[in-house]
Amino acid sequence: MAGISFFSDMVQSITDRGRRLVAAGARSEPVQAETNIETLCDMLLSSRGEASGMALAAEVLQRWAQLDAAGQQDFVRMLHEQFGPDIAKLDKAIERYRSDRSSDAVIELHQAAEPRRQELVRRLNLAPKGTARLVEMRERLLAMKDATEPFRAVDADFAHLFGSWFNRGFLTLRPIDWSTPADILEKIIRYEAVHEIAGWEELRRRLAPADRRCFAFFHPRLADDPLIFVEVALTRAIPSAIADVLDVNRSPITAQDATTAVFYSISNCQDGLRGISFGNFLIKQVVEDLRRDLPGLKTFVTLSPVPGFAGWLARLRKAADASLDDRTLKTLELLDDPGWADNPQKAQAVEAVLLPLAARYFIRERATGRRPVDPVARFHLGNGARLERLNFLADRSAKAMRQSHGLMVNYFYKLDDIEANHEALAQHGEIAASPEVRKLAATASTDTDIAAPVRRRRTEMQKT
Structure with missing residues (x-):
């Protein structure tokens, strides 16, 4: 965690330096309160300096966070209408591909078809806590429940980028137990989506006994915020009711005595990552880890x-x-x-x-x-x-x-x-x-x- 904290501090320092640079250039390219968010997005896309780009990204995200629901809907429409692909370039690339099926023509077509907003989102990701803000942005987008073309197109761009950024190769699997830092445990209580955790004592009953396990996927840019977690009960038989698993008065067994691993709760934690699948990787990785540590486990089931x-x-x-x-x-x-x-x-x-x-x-x-x-x-x-x-x-x-x-x-x-x-x-x-x-x-x-x-x-x- 110290390395991540150092990196975050460094990014924040570069951003603060960028804000000073942007402010210093105010005579030629003012970034003032009256500068609208569309202009800021244009400035970000045309920016060449890393520090000033990070500062502009932070400014855009801060302005977005201050918008009300109607303003955020307008922002989505603006992304669709003003930051789509360059139609003239796209038409030209299509015409070339029709007569030239070479790899260069395919590359040109691919580049021309990409909406400008995808590069905008990439640059917004450079801001401090940019990834978390963008996940929140997509969460708000999904909450709008707008099935019109602008919203579907913008959401498709977010899903495309998140599919790469949250690739399994970037995720780390970490066990969650009673010694896990309290801020993460609080999130486990809050994010539990299947069987509500009433408080700290109930959480302790799910994590502390020798026959209970919990695992979560984390992403380096959301270091202390789980993406998805699974709760596991180690038992001698396949349970037929959730009361068998969560009974306050049950008698725990040793992990070595268990023959069955029961996945009884799987909770996605980030609504903004809906449709980005990593649950299948989670189960397979947990099965591998449990088999390695507890070779007596022969049966892997859910209670769903x-x-x-x-x-x-x-x-x-x-x-x-x-x-x-x-x-x-x-x-x-x-x-x-x-x-x-x-x-x-x-x-x-x-x-x-x-x-x-x-x-x-x-x-x-x-x-x-x-x-x-x-x-x-x-x-x-x-x-x-x-x-x-x-x-x-x-x-x-x-x-x-x-x-x-x-x-x-x-x-x-x-x-x-x-x-x-x-x-x-x-x-x-x-x-x-x-x-x-x-x-x-x-x-x-x-x-x-x-x-x-x-x-x-x-x-x-x-x-x-």
């Missing part, structure tokens, strides 16, 4: 939420989908009772119809490009995991009941099958799933006694 399930089921019910008979629709009306899960008879009736429908949701339903419709399923199945088990009422939190009627699932990372599973999904849209889940999916439309497989499943679980 199903955030899209309740919404999908509600749409199915509203449309009175043809696959839902009257009895099923009547049973699903029990979900409208806020206390249904506390009533054993109602819960049993719901389980009988909910699990087959959940299996159908995972196995048959598709988003664009033959991808799984559930976002968490897209992530894990796309990484080569197998859909192993559906867990009824596995999370009774208000958030989980609202998003998935309490459903959670286990994704199984069988190391020998990961590559084949990934290719089957990517090439053919085939989802890797256990025989049990596939039987439940078939039940959703073919079995007249829809409760039978659930009763068999419960009996089998009781035997084990």
Whole structure:
């Protein structure tokens, strides 16, 4: 951290020197309060001095931070309208490429097609804390939820640049434990997106015991701000409910006694990096590290939420989908009772119809490009995991009941099958799933006694 601090201080010193240089040249090129942000951006692109360029970048970012929501929207439109590609150069490059397919023509076309705003963003990144400010800028851009061409084009430029800047080669994996500096631990509490951490005592229970682990990816320009982190429970079996993992009164085991690593929470920390994928690298790196340190671990699974399930089921019910008979629709009306899960008879009736429908949701339903419709399923199945088990009422939190009627699932990372599973999904849209889940999916439309497989499943679980 000392090296990073020294570098940051040096950058700040150069920037301060640049501000003095810019101020000294005020007679010929004034940078005053009335100088608008578009002019500052033009000045930055034409700047040749490193110190003055850093000072101008800092000034632009400071002006942007002071804009209100409407002003920031105008800034995005300005980037699109005034800092796009040079159309005359682009037309010329296109015409040359049509008659000359040489490498030089391709290079000229590539350079002409790049919007000027990409170079502007690169130069803004030179400012102190420039990377953090740009990530925040894209977060605001995404929050605008504007699907018009200007916003899509500017966002595509940010995503293109961030994809390179946040390449896996620049990221470092660091363990997070109870001895980690407090400012980072505070961010773990704040960023936890799956299972809320109520305070320091709960965080201690997730980090301090010998059978708990946490890992995070960091970037050198965001040194003390995690990008993504995963919480891991070391257990003797695959858990079927989050209470098994987070129980305050549980008895910890030694890490050497564990046979199973359970990834029970993966949280992206930076909204401005949405769509920049490093979660798959995180899991693979953590698996490698755990296998090296704890060779007794043989099973790697998740205990994952199903955030899209309740919404999908509600749409199915509203449309009175043809696959839902009257009895099923009547049973699903029990979900409208806020206390249904506390009533054993109602819960049993719901389980009988909910699990087959959940299996159908995972196995048959598709988003664009033959991808799984559930976002968490897209992530894990796309990484080569197998859909192993559906867990009824596995999370009774208000958030989980609202998003998935309490459903959670286990994704199984069988190391020998990961590559084949990934290719089957990517090439053919085939989802890797256990025989049990596939039987439940078939039940959703073919079995007249829809409760039978659930009763068999419960009996089998009781035997084990």
